[in-house]
Amino acid sequence: MNALEINNVSKIYGNGKVALQDISLTVPEGSFFALLGPNGAGKSTLINILADTVNASSGNVSLLGHDLFLERAWCKRRMGVVPQEIAFDPFFSPREILKFSRGMYGEKADDHWVDELLERLELAEHAHKVTRQLSGGMRRRLLVAQALVHRPKLVILDEPTAGVDVELRKRLWDFMRELNAAGTTILLTTHYLEEAEELCDQVAIIDQGKLITSCPMKTLMGDVASSSLCLSYDEPLQLSDEDTIVLAAFSPRVHDNQLCLTLNKQGTHSDFDAVYQAAKQQLGAPVDVNIRQEDLEDVFLRLTGDPS
Ligand SMILES: Nc1ncnc2c1ncn2[C@@H]1O[C@H](COP(=O)(O)OP(=O)(O)OP(=O)(O)O)[C@@H](O)[C@H]1O
Ligand SMILES: [Mg+2]
Structure with a gap:
């Protein structure tokens, strides 16, 4: 019931x-x-x-x-x-x-x-x-x-x-x-x-x-929450047009020194590798790497497109 x-x-x-x-x-x-x-x-x-x-x-x-x-x-x-x-x-x-x-x-x-x-x-x-x-x-x-x-x-x-x-x-x-x-x-x-x-x-x-x-x-x-691979560099990043095109499939987001790329769903190992290699090729080796799992707030904001 x-x-x-x-x-x-x-x-x-x-x-x-x-x-x-x-x-x-x-x-x-x-x-x-x-x-x-x-x-x-x-x-x-x-x-x-x-x-x-x-x-x-x-x-x-x-x-x-x-x-x-x-x-x-x-x-x-x-x-x-x-x-x-x-x-x-x-x-x-x-x-x-x-x-x-x-x-x-x-x-x-x-x-x-x-x-x-x-x-x-x-x-x-x-x-x-x-x-x-x-x-x-x-x-x-x-x-x-x-x-x-x-x-x-x-x-x-x-x-x-x-x-x-x-x-x-x-x-x-x-x-x-x-x-x-x-x-x-x-x-x-x-x-x-x-x-x-x-x-x-x-x-x-x-x-x-x-x-x-x-x-x-x-x-x-x-099923809906995804994770992101976040790469830190020692200088603020600015993506070139080419970087943006090459990384487009991973929805690149830049915050100062950090580039975050979306992994598929739970971020399987092969995803991780493909995304990491693509980023490294475009921008060089990062100084730090971490994976961030989306929480309910991230999913909510992505689905509603509303920052409230
Ligand atoms: N009595 C009413 N007459 C006309 N429009 C109304 C009336 N009550 C609510 N609305 C409108 O209906 C929409 C939904 O309002 P509602 O109060 O249900 O939203 P809510 O999801 O509860 O928002 P909040 O998170 O701010 O509480 C809003 O655009 C609101 O302005
Ligand atoms: Mg209400």
């Missing part, structure tokens, strides 16, 4: 902006899924459609085999969404907000779980303050607690760690990892690609409203 099946979802906003174009992707049950894309790609639009705060223009979605648009009440009890925008009633405290939220989902009060959430999200000492006294990072953690209060099967987090400092971010991810290990499916967006690579076992990349890829993280990093 899949936690989510998103089929041909498109969104055209009232002003004519096409935010999503025919997006289809599957979130397997139990996965830790990264939905990635540059600013304005359409991530929040998709999440807001799942959360029922934006209407899709077309397409359908099923959640654990149930039609999300037709069986909203059933689905809402099984999903928790952390929106990107923060909005709370400023006069309630975190504890009150969590209690009300459980009630809203039709769940009985569970003080023990509310206490655990306050503790794990490091809000316990602020549990009685009114929310307008909380800092931005605290409010975001309260949003996370609110999304978890009814113990959903699927948790969707839109930039949960924006404005959360590095130590807290680590602890928040540890908590998400525990929930995932206990069987909760997690779908998140983040601009921290290093964290996404480490945490997530599935990844989708969208850009300008279109799906670029959706696959297991291992497949992306194994």
Whole structure:
């Protein structure tokens, strides 16, 4: 069973902006899924459609085999969404907000779980303050607690760690990892690609409203990520027209004293040799050689062509 099946979802906003174009992707049950894309790609639009705060223009979605648009009440009890925008009633405290939220989902009060959430999200000492006294990072953690209060099967987090400092971010991810290990499916967006690579076992990349890829993280990093051979010289390099033509097949990139050339996929030995010999013939022997494997950020930038 899949936690989510998103089929041909498109969104055209009232002003004519096409935010999503025919997006289809599957979130397997139990996965830790990264939905990635540059600013304005359409991530929040998709999440807001799942959360029922934006209407899709077309397409359908099923959640654990149930039609999300037709069986909203059933689905809402099984999903928790952390929106990107923060909005709370400023006069309630975190504890009150969590209690009300459980009630809203039709769940009985569970003080023990509310206490655990306050503790794990490091809000316990602020549990009685009114929310307008909380800092931005605290409010975001309260949003996370609110999304978890009814113990959903699927948790969707839109930039949960924006404005959360590095130590807290680590602890928040540890908590998400525990929930995932206990069987909760997690779908998140983040601009921290290093964290996404480490945490997530599935990844989708969208850009300008279109799906670029959706696959297991291992497949992306194994089949799509390539490695580069980087050669250092003792003087800044300037490639001649001839160098550029001869090395064109290896996508040469020059940074000061260094020339980086792309190897095929994992960089087999024969690739390494061919690339090295070609570079040596054109530019002479380098003073240093190393191989750099593309990480998720490199792959993301290459696929989206966007430095954001
Ligand atoms: N209510 C709206 N009306 C019109 N256009 C909108 C609306 N909301 C979002 N957009 C546009 O739709 C596109 C997708 O926006 P969205 O917020 O989904 O992107 P995102 O991937 O979440 O970006 P970010 O990483 O900055 O959060 C953007 O061009 C945005 O300006
Ligand atoms: Mg967004």
